[in-house]
Amino acid sequence: MNDLLTGTRVLDLGRFVAGPYCAKLLADAGADVIHVERPGVGDLSRAYGPFAPGDRERRVSATFAFYNADKRAVTLDFQQAAGQALFWELLDWAEIVVENFRPGVLARHGFAADAIQARCPGLVQVSISNYGQTGPYRDFEGTELTLQAVSGLMDGNGADDAEPLRYPQNLAQAWAGSDAAHAALIAYWGALARGRGQQVDVSIMEAVPSSFYSLFADYQYTGGLQKRGQKDQYPTADGALMARYQSTVPWDEFLLAMDAPELALEPDLAPPLGPVLHADRLAEALSVHTRERPSAEWLDRMLAHEIPAGVLQSPAEVLAFPHLAARHFWDSLATPGGPVAFPGDFYRIGPEPRSPRQRVVPALGAHNAAVYCGLLGHTPDDLARWQAQGVL
Amino acid sequence: MPLPLAGIRILDNGIVQAGTFPSRLLADFGAEIVRVENYRSPDLSRNYVFPDGVAAEGYWEMGGTYHEQHRNKTYCVGIDAVTPRGREVFLRIAAACDVVVDSHPPGVLEKLGLGYADLQAAKPDTILLTTSGYGEGGPMSPMRSYGMMTEFMAVSWHNGYAGGPPRRGTIPLTDHPTTYHIAFLILAALVKRRRTGQGGWIDVSQYEVGLNLMGDAYLAHAMGAPVPARAGNVEPGLPFAGCFPCAGQDRWVALAPRTVEAFRALCRLVSLPALAAQDPWAALLSAEADRRLRDAVAAWTAPQDSHAAFLALQAQGIAAGPVQNVRDLLLNPHLEARDFWWLVAHHPRQRAGLRAFPGPAAHFSETPAELHRPAPLLGEHNRQICTGLLGYSEADYNALEASGAVGTRPNAADIIPPAFPQAMRTQMGPWAFGMRAKEIDGERMPRLRARFGPAYGT
Numbered sequence: 110m111n112d113l114l115t116g117t118r119v120l121d122l123g124r125f126v127a128g129p130y131c132a133k134l135l136a137d138a139g140a141d142v143i144h145v146e147r148p149g150v151g152d153l154s155r156a157y158g159p160f161a162p163g164d165r166e167r168r169v170s171a172t173f174a175f176y177n178a179d180k181r182a183v184t185l186d187f188q189q190a191a192g193q194a195l196f197w198e199l200l201d202w203a204e205i206v207v208e209n210f211r212p213g214v215l216a217r218h219g220f221a222a223d224a225i226q227a228r229c230p231g232l233v234q235v236s237i238s239n240y241g242q243t244g245p246y247r248d249f250e251g252t253e254l255t256l257q258a259v260s261g262l263m264d265g266n267g268a269d270d271a272e273p274l275r276y277p278q279n280l281a282q283a284w285a286g287s288d289a290a291h292a293a294l295i296a297y298w299g300a301l302a303r304g305r306g307q308q309v310d311v312s313i314m315e316a317v318p319s320s321f322y323s324l325f326a327d328y329q330y331t332g333g334l335q336k337r338g339q340k341d342q343y344p345t346a347d348g349a350l351m352a353r354y355q356s357t358v359p360w361d362e363f364l365l366a367m368d369a370p371e372l373a374l375e376p377d378l379a380p381p382l383g384p385v386l387h388a389d390r391l392a393e394a395l396s397v398h399t400r401e402r403p404s405a406e407w408l409d410r411m412l413a414h415e416i417p418a419g420v421l422q423s424p425a426e427v428l429a430f431p432h433l434a435a436r437h438f439w440d441s442l443a444t445p446g447g448p449v450a451f452p453g454d455f456y457r458i459g460p461e462p463r464s465p466r467q468r469v470v471p472a473l474g475a476h477n478a479a480v481y482c483g484l485l486g487h488t489p490d491d492l493a494r495w496q497a498q499g500v501l
Numbered sequence: 502m503p504l505p506l507a508g509i510r511i512l513d514n515g516i517v518q519a520g521t522f523p524s525r526l527l528a529d530f531g532a533e534i535v536r537v538e539n540y541r542s543p544d545l546s547r548n549y550v551f552p553d554g555v556a557a558e559g560y561w562e563m564g565g566t567y568h569e570q571h572r573n574k575t576y577c578v579g580i581d582a583v584t585p586r587g588r589e590v591f592l593r594i595a596a597a598c599d600v601v602v603d604s605h606p607p608g609v610l611e612k613l614g615l616g617y618a619d620l621q622a623a624k625p626d627t628i629l630l631t632t633s634g635y636g637e638g639g640p641m642s643p644m645r646s647y648g649m650m651t652e653f654m655a656v657s658w659h660n661g662y663a664g665g666p667p668r669r670g671t672i673p674l675t676d677h678p679t680t681y682h683i684a685f686l687i688l689a690a691l692v693k694r695r696r697t698g699q700g701g702w703i704d705v706s707q708y709e710v711g712l713n714l715m716g717d718a719y720l721a722h723a724m725g726a727p728v729p730a731r732a733g734n735v736e737p738g739l740p741f742a743g744c745f746p747c748a749g750q751d752r753w754v755a756l757a758p759r760t761v762e763a764f765r766a767l768c769r770l771v772s773l774p775a776l777a778a779q780d781p782w783a784a785l786l787s788a789e790a791d792r793r794l795r796d797a798v799a800a801w802t803a804p805q806d807s808h809a810a811f812l813a814l815q816a817q818g819i820a821a822g823p824v825q826n827v828r829d830l831l832l833n834p835h836l837e838a839r840d841f842w843w844l845v846a847h848h849p850r851q852r853a854g855l856r857a858f859p860g861p862a863a864h865f866s867e868t869p870a871e872l873h874r875p876a877p878l879l880g881e882h883n884r885q886i887c888t889g890l891l892g893y894s895e896a897d898y899n900a901l902e903a904s905g906a907v908g909t910r911p912n913a914a915d916i917i918p919p920a921f922p923q924a925m926r927t928q929m930g931p932w933a934f935g936m937r938a939k940e941i942d943g944e945r946m947p948r949l950r951a952r953f954g955p956a957y958g959t
Contacts (some may be wrong), residue, residue, distance in 0.1 A: 113689035116696065132697050134682070138689045157738065159726035171721035222866075241864070246835040250759060250820035254736045258744070258755035259811075259822030261830050265671035266660070272744045273753055275734045275825045276670065277659035283714050285862075287681035292863030294688035295530045299505025299868060301695065307867035313840055316831055319862035320677040322518050323550060326565030328827045329958070331554045332945060335671045335826070341649075343671065351653045351669065357645075412644050419650030421667055423658050424722035427712065432641040438709060442720070450723040452716040455709035456686055459702055460617070462638060 110179060110466065111458055114140040116320055117297070120424050121145065121180060125154050127237045127281040127313060128209035129176035130286030131293065136180050136456055144180040144471075148499055151184070151473040152177065161446045169444045174470045178442065178451070182471035183480045184501045187218055192500045196220070201230050204300070205293050209237040212247050214281035222308045232306040234298040237289045241312035251313070256281045260317035261324075269338040273300065285316035300327035343392065343399035345420065350399050350407045354384055366414035368398040398422070435462075442468040477501050502868050502904065504531025509691065512537055512598040514591075517545055518603020518673070519648065519707055520632050521679035523569050523687060528573045529861045529870035535890075536571060536846040540579025540880050540908040546570060547879075548918060552852050556918045561911055562850045562878055569858050571876035572845050577583030578887075579880030579908050582613050586906035591615055593891045598695075600687055602630045606645060607637050619700040626700035628690045632683055648673025648707065655711025659718060663733035675711040682710050740764070740781035741791070744824065745799050747807035754802055754810045756821040768815035771797040795855055828945065831857060832952055839864070843955055847875045854959045857949070880909035 117140040120478040121132035129144070129152070136142040146152050154173040161169065185199075186192040200206060206225075208215060215221070222234055234240055239251035254275045257263040262281055267274030289311040300306045316326075327333040341353045354363045360380055361373045377383055378391050399407065404420035411418035422430065428450055433439065451468045481487045481501070495501045509532040515521035521544070522533045538544055543561055550565030557563070571577075578594065581587040592615065595601050601620055603610055610616045610631075620627045631637065634646025636848065652674040661668045686703050694700050712719060721728045736742040741764060742757035758764040761780050768777035776794055779786065786794065802810050807823040814821035822831065830836060843860040847853040853875075861870045887893045887901060901907050950957045 112685075113693045117692065134623070134685055138686075159721045159728055161724040161726050164724075169724070171724055171726055172717045175717040175720045181610075204592075226866075240835060242840055243864075244835045244838040246815075249815045250763070250818060251822065252736045252739065252742070252757040252759060252820045254734060254742055254744075254757050255755050255820045255822030257822075258824045260671075261825050261827060262745075263824050264826045267662070267668070267670075271662070272734065272746070273755075274660070274662060274668070274670075275755070276674070276745075277656070277732070278715055278718050280674075280714055284678040284681070287678050287685065288862050291526065291681050291684040291688060292861075292865075294685060294692065295505050295527070295863070296865060298509075298688060298691065299502075301692070302505070302508075303502065303877070305867065307502065307865055309866075310864040311840075311862055315836070315839070315859075315862035316681075317677075317842075318827075318858040320522065320671070320680055321827075321859065322522055322570045322677070322787075323546070323566040324672070324827045325858055326550050326569040326856070327833065327947070328831070328945075330550050330552045331563040333550075334828065339669050339671075342653075349653075349667070351650055353647070353650075403784060412641070415643075417645040417646050417647055417650055419646065419653040421658055422654050424719060424728075427655070427719060428723060431615070432635060432639040433709075435639040436636065436706075438712075444724060446724070449720070449725075450721050452712050453709075455682065455713050456703055456705045457636065457638070460637065 110137060110139050110175065111454075113138040113458070117141065118202055118204045119143070120199050120206040122208035122210070124152050124208065124209060126282035127286045128291070129154075129209050130283045131237065131289040132180065132207050133176050134224055134287065134290040134327060135293070142180040143476070144177055145185050145199070146182060146473060148184040148186050148474070148501055150215070155473065159363070161444055163446045169442075169470055174442060174468075175452070178470050180469040180471060181476040181480060182474060184474040184478050186500050187219050187220070189498065189500050191495055191498065193219060195481065195485070195495075195500070196229070197408065200225060200232065202484065203232060205233045205235065205297055207235045207289065207293065212236070212238050212242045226306065227348065230306065231300050231304055233293055233309065234306065235289050235293045235296070235309045235310045235311065237285055237313070239312065240314050242310045246314070253279050253281060256313045261321070262317050265335045265337060267337045269336060273337065275491045281313050281317055285311060285313040288316035288319070313358050327413045342397050345407055346402055347397050348404040349421040350404060350418060351420070352411055352416055354380060355417060356380070358414070358416060362414065363416060366410060367395050368401070369395055437462045437465050440466045440468050440469065474501060504868050504871060506531040509600070510535065511687075512595050512601045515602050515604040517604070517647070518570065518676045519679045519683065520553035520602055523630075523684040524602055525570060525573060526680065526684045526861065527687065528575065529872075530865075530868070530869075534574040534576065535598060535886060536574050536577040536877060537591060537594060538577060538879060539581065540578055540910065541581055541912045543579070543879055543911050545772065551918075559850055560917050561914070562848070563852050565853065568845070568847065568853055568856065568876050571856055572843070573873055574877055575874070576882035576886055578883055581905055581908065582615065584904065584906045586615055586901055586904055588886065590891065590901065590906060592619065592623045594886065595620050595627065597890050599691065600628045600630060602683070602687070603686045604632045607631075607633050607642050621700070622698075626694055626698060628687070628694060628700045629702040630683060630687050630690070630705070631702070632679070632705040632707060634706070635708050637704045641708075642916060646707070648676030648679075651675045651708040651711050654714055655708055659715060659731065661731035661733070663731065663735070665731060665733070667731065675707050675714070678714060679692060679705065679707050679710045686934040720792065731950070740785055741767075741794065743795060743798070745802040747802050747805055747810055747823075749806070753824040754807045754814070754821055756798070756819055756825060758815055758819050760818075763817070763819045767798070767814070767819050768794065770813070770817055770819075771801040773797045832948060837952070842953070843872045844957070845872065845875050848878060850878060851875065855953070855956050856958065857953050878909075880907065881913070883907045883909065
């Protein structure tokens with residue numbers, strides 16, 4: 110945790126990925142984030158896994174841990190009157206609230222955005238949903254797969270002669286979570302300056318294409334639609350290399366880096382048209398050489414020749430990558446099977462390497478007493494009563 | 502109510518995408534952007550995607566990628582920062598801004614005498630946001646990299662058809678969400694400065710953004726949990742999902758029933774009522790039943806328009822989505838109803854007329870984002886910024902211009918990129934001259950004009 114957002118108070122009603130990732134970015138930047146879950150079951154991702162092989166009681170779900178470590182975890186049933194009263198107190202406390210229920214769910218429980226805004230005029234309310242809070246698709250069903258389809262993300266992934274392909278994990282949802290995080294702070298900045306919050310409506314369907322940076326010009330200016338398939342990839346002795354000729358490096362230097370200086374003798378392969386017109390022939394000729402060395406060697410070679418490139422990395426290779434160790438990228442998470450590497454911040458503050466952190470995954474309701482008694486001033490007797498009633 | 506970021510000024514020294522897009526996001530909500538470019542060798546994104554695929558005299562103002570990425574940015578100043586006077590102009594702009602954003606490779610700013618220490622000397626509470634493929638520090642730091650390369654390193658191993666090899670998609674995946682992450686950090690740094698009076702330097706590794714977007718998968722691997730490699734078009738946790746062909750060339754609909762009711766509705770919809778008796782959450786479908794259902798769904802989708810199939814599935818409560826390409830998105834009724842598209846009127850020298858670009862995905866209830874202008878021309882505001890914001894006299898400004906410290910014309914101004922024959926466009930990569938044409942749709946202009954008005958595209 111760093112100190113960018115120290116003192117910023119965030120209520121996280123998020124579930125699964127999009128809302129929790131938004132609140133995770135805030136929490137990792139130092140905000141005080143209270144994650145509210147349903148009593149008894151909690152966020153569905155607690156049960157979703159995957160779990161470590163020895164974790165028979167399913168105590169640490171990788172999905173839940175990644176998105177919710179270091180938040181304060183409380184439970185609350187806001188279908189009960191006592192829970193609703195507590196929920197209003199939490200809203201009074203918060204400066205930013207993040208939710209990703211289906212549109213209309215909070216309103217049905219008496220928490221319409223306008224009603225919240227009327228009572229908490231300074232509050233920033235961020236709602237993330239599949240299609241948005243308005244429009245003809247508002248109440249439609251969606252999953253990661255179908256959202257990748259409708260948002261335009263899937264269209265460019267896969268083989269050209271096969272069905273479009275879903276990207277792995279919950280990429281579109283995390284993508285929208287990061288959109289919501291920046292939007293939350295835009296509205297928060299306005300609220301700090303002027304004392305007035307507002308409602309921010311972010312949809313996964315829009316968050317993805319809104320950040321496409323050339324595809325819409327491509328189509329409107331040239332009629333170009335992106336093509337599936339992959340380019341600039343070459344097999345190595347143990348994996349694959351991706352390297353691309355570009356005009357900042359001379360052609361013969363590129364060929365030298367690729368260990369194929371003899372191709373300089375074939376003028377029809379030369380840029381600007383050669384790599385385009387004879388892409389297949391060039392790829393075949395380069396592949397003969399790229400197969401002769403392992404990926405790690407190619408990566409060093411491309412680095413030395415200043416050729417933009419990358420290699421395919423398995424998760425094991427990523428976990429052991431010296432670059433990440435040198436940057437102290439990995440944090441540590443305690444699990445029943447011992448400490449494991451936890452992906453750390455993607456940024457550094459100042460020129461010094463970051464200090465790795467010990468991450469903590471809160472148990473369900475772990476901070477009920479700290480929040481309801483310590484923060485909101487209720488008594489341990491109240492807490493016990495609410496627990497007995499199932500409010501907490 | 503004024504826009505939330507009114508009063509914030511940002512120096513945008515980004516190149517290509519990850520570094521330039523965050524200031525566009527903030528411009529939409531009122532931040533004033535001073536785009537700084539090396540006018541002698543301006544941004545790569547100016548050199549491709551020309552209107553109708555044809556460059557002409559003054560081509561560097563016609564690049565569609567530039568138009569799309571820089572719409573709504575306030576000013577552009579063309580500087581040669583290698584010259585002492587050009588460097589001084591850069592530093593004076595930086596001193597007048599709250600934030601400096603840069604995405605040149607690590608070390609470039611320092612070499613120009615414009616590193617964090619220099620910027621801090623010009624403005625003690627400056628906020629510098631830098632980004633590169635691998636970040637400052639670490640053995641990979643000097644690596645030249647684009648989004649597709651960090652995607653290859655961080656994401657592609659996990660991406661592929663079930664049982665197939667790893668694949669990379671077409672879009673440079675890590676670039677896009679990275680821009681949201683960077684905008685978030687710029688604002689977080691502003692919040693800290695407001696609280697403490699301190700600025701600072703934040704450096705973003707695009708590779709590490711990729712690792713975070715896949716963070717739960719890497720954590721699972723670190724825990725030794727079983728994680729399937731390359732599962733294809735499935736929905737983990739759901740017993741049935743897929744992507745099915747529809748009528749027309751390369752048209753598809755993806756679907757994934759989320760409940761047993763939705764599963765049964767699907768079985769009935771595709772005329773397999775016998776399967777509707779099953780509960781695949783209780784007992785997984787047999788391979789044979791799964792294949793029968795897939796065949797029946799494909800037979801049902803095959804003659805249909807993908808959008809019609811999507812609506813029919815949603816009407817039954819079945820999660821579904823047509824695989825939309827950019828044309829589908831431009832014509833999509835839901836996005837139209839939500840006013841997602843911004844019609845940008847371009848400068849005559851940009852030769853692009855009126856075009857539709859995405860607005861922000863965040864809809865604000867009190868202060869919705871506002872479109873003010875197209876991408877600025879190269880050096881369009883040299884005089885205005887120098888004599889206004891920076892306080893140079895007219896005579897001093899004229900001397901700056903005469904010395905080449907500021908300018909508007911690239912060194913390669915006379916080398917007009919060739920127009921590629923139509924037949925070649927099918928093979929073009931975006932890094933040659935930007936044609937990514939798989940097909941030229943003869944109906945596109947009438948359809949887009951019907952959608953965006955008769956002035957569209959003129």
